Amino acid sequence: xxxxxxxxxxxxxxxxxxxxxxxxxxxxxxxxxxxxxxxxxxxxxxxxxxxxxxxxxxxxxxxxxxxxxxxxxxxxxxxxxxxxxxxxxxxxxxxxxxxxxxxxxxxxxxxxxxxxxxxxxxxxxxxxxxxxxxxxx
Amino acid sequence: xxxxxxxxxxxxxxxxxxxxxxxxxxxxxxxxxxxxxxxxxxxxxxxxxxxxxxxxxxxxxxxxxxxxxxxxxxxxxxxxxxxxxxxxxxxxxxxxxxxxxxxxxxxxxxxxxxxxxxxxxxxxxxxxxxxxxxxxx
Amino acid sequence: xxxxxxxxxxxxxxxxxxxxxxxxxxxxxxxxxxxxxxxxxxxxxxxxxxxxxxxxxxxxxxxxxxxxxxxxxxxxxxxxxxxxxxxxxxxxxxxxxxxxxxxxxxxxxxxxxxxxxxxxxxxxxxxxxxxxxxxxx
Numbered sequence: 193x194x195x196x197x198x199x200x201x202x203x204x205x206x207x208x209x210x211x212x213x214x215x216x217x218x219x220x221x222x223x224x225x226x227x228x229x230x231x232x233x234x235x236x237x238x239x240x241x242x243x244x245x246x247x248x249x250x251x252x253x254x255x256x257x258x259x260x261x262x263x264x265x266x267x268x269x270x271x272x273x274x275x276x277x278x279x280x281x282x283x284x285x286x287x288x289x290x291x292x293x294x295x296x297x298x299x300x301x302x303x304x305x306x307x308x309x310x311x312x313x314x315x316x317x318x319x320x321x322x323x324x325x326x327x328x329x
Numbered sequence: 330x331x332x333x334x335x336x337x338x339x340x341x342x343x344x345x346x347x348x349x350x351x352x353x354x355x356x357x358x359x360x361x362x363x364x365x366x367x368x369x370x371x372x373x374x375x376x377x378x379x380x381x382x383x384x385x386x387x388x389x390x391x392x393x394x395x396x397x398x399x400x401x402x403x404x405x406x407x408x409x410x411x412x413x414x415x416x417x418x419x420x421x422x423x424x425x426x427x428x429x430x431x432x433x434x435x436x437x438x439x440x441x442x443x444x445x446x447x448x449x450x451x452x453x454x455x456x457x458x459x460x461x462x463x464x465x466x
Numbered sequence: 467x468x469x470x471x472x473x474x475x476x477x478x479x480x481x482x483x484x485x486x487x488x489x490x491x492x493x494x495x496x497x498x499x500x501x502x503x504x505x506x507x508x509x510x511x512x513x514x515x516x517x518x519x520x521x522x523x524x525x526x527x528x529x530x531x532x533x534x535x536x537x538x539x540x541x542x543x544x545x546x547x548x549x550x551x552x553x554x555x556x557x558x559x560x561x562x563x564x565x566x567x568x569x570x571x572x573x574x575x576x577x578x579x580x581x582x583x584x585x586x587x588x589x590x591x592x593x594x595x596x597x598x599x600x601x602x603x
C-alpha cells in the first residue's frame with residue numbers, strides 16, 4: 193500500500209503530527225504486522241520521532257537547532273534563497289526525511305511517549321507532501 | 330516476524346549491543362534475504378551503527394555529544410525532569426530511534442567494522458525496550 | 467532482490483550519487499510499488515538525501531560538518547588513525563548509513579529537488595560498498 197499525503201502548512205518549528213498522519217492512513221488497521229515508511233518529498237523540512245507530551249520540548253528543539261545550525265554563517269555560499277534556506281537543508285539531513293515505524297495489530301507500535309514530528313525549517317514552507325508506504329500482512 | 334526485546338540497563342554513554350540484540354533474534358537464521366528493523370520505544374536513547382572495535386570511539390562519541398548538546402543551556406524551557414532530560418531528547422533525534430539493516434543468508438549484512446550502538450542519553454535510563462521486525466524470505 | 471554495489475572513490479565532501487546508484491539498479495523498473503534500502507558498509511562515510519541542484523549546497527555541507535565536528539578536539543582519545551578518522555565516525559552517525567526510499571512504477575519516488583548524497587568523511591576513503599535491498603511487487 194502506498195499513497196501520497198499532504199500536511200497542512202505549518203509555522204517554522206517542530207510540530208507533532210501523529211494524528212494528522214494517522215487520519216490519512218485508515219488502511220493501517222488492515223495490517224496485523226508490518227512496517228510504515230513515511231518519506232517526506234522535501235529537502236528543507238524533516239521527520240523525526242520524539243516526546244509527544246510537553247510542547248516546551250518542541251520549542252527547545254527549535255531553539256537548539258537554530259543555534260547549532262546558525263543562519264548567515266560567513267562561510268555559506270548558498271545564500272540566494274534566503275537566510276533560512278541553507279540551514280534548513282542542513283537540519284533536514286541531520287534529522288532525516290524517511291521514517292520507519294513498526295505496525296502491530298493495526299496500529300503504529302510507538303512507545304508511550306513517542307510521537308511523529310514534522311520539523312519545518314523554512315520560514316514559509318507551505319504544505320508538505322509525503323509518501324506513505326505500508327508493507328506487511 | 331515481529332517481537333519486542335528488552336535491553337539491560339546501561340550507564341549513560343554509547344554501548345555496542347550487536348551481540349545482545351542477536352542473542353534475542355535466533356529467527357534471523359531462517360531468512361535468506363530480508364531486512365531487520367530495530368525500533369527503540371523511547372525518546373531519550375537512540376540506536377546507531379558505528380565502529381565495533383576500539384572502545385575509545387564510543388567514549389569520544391559521549392564526549393562529543395555532551396559538548397554539542399550541552400546540559401543547562403540558558404534557553405531550555407523543558408527543565409523539570411533533570412538537566413540530562415532535554416539534551417537526551419535532542420540527541421535521540423540527531424541519532425534516531427529506528428534502524429534498518431539488510432539480512433543475507435541468515436545473518437545481518439553489516440560491514441566488517443560495523444556494530445549496533447545503544448546510545449543511552451539519560452543518567453539512569455533503566456532497561457530499554459525495542460521492537461524488532463524482520464521481513465524477507 | 468539484494469545486491470552489493472561499489473561506489474567509485476570520491477574526494478572528501480558531499481557527492482550527488484543518484485545516477486551512479488540508479489545505473490547499478492536496473493531491477494528497479496520491475497517493481498510497481500516497493501521500498502529500496504541502501505545500506506553503506508562503512509563507519510566513516512554516510513548516506514543522506516538532500517538538494518540535487520546547486521553544488522554550493524554540498525560545499526556548504528562540507529564546511530558546516532567540518533566546523534560542527536572539528537578535527538583535533540582536545541578531548542578525543544581515538545587519534546591513531548589520523549585526525550580525520552574520529553570526526554568521520556561522528557559525522558557518519560549524525561547522517562546515518564541506511565536510507566529507505568519508496569519505489570513507484572519502477573522508479574524511485576524522490577521529490578523534485580531530492581537526490582542521494584554519498585558523504586565521504588575521510589581524506590582518502592577509497593571505493594565505498596553498499597548493499598541495495600528492494601522489497602515490493
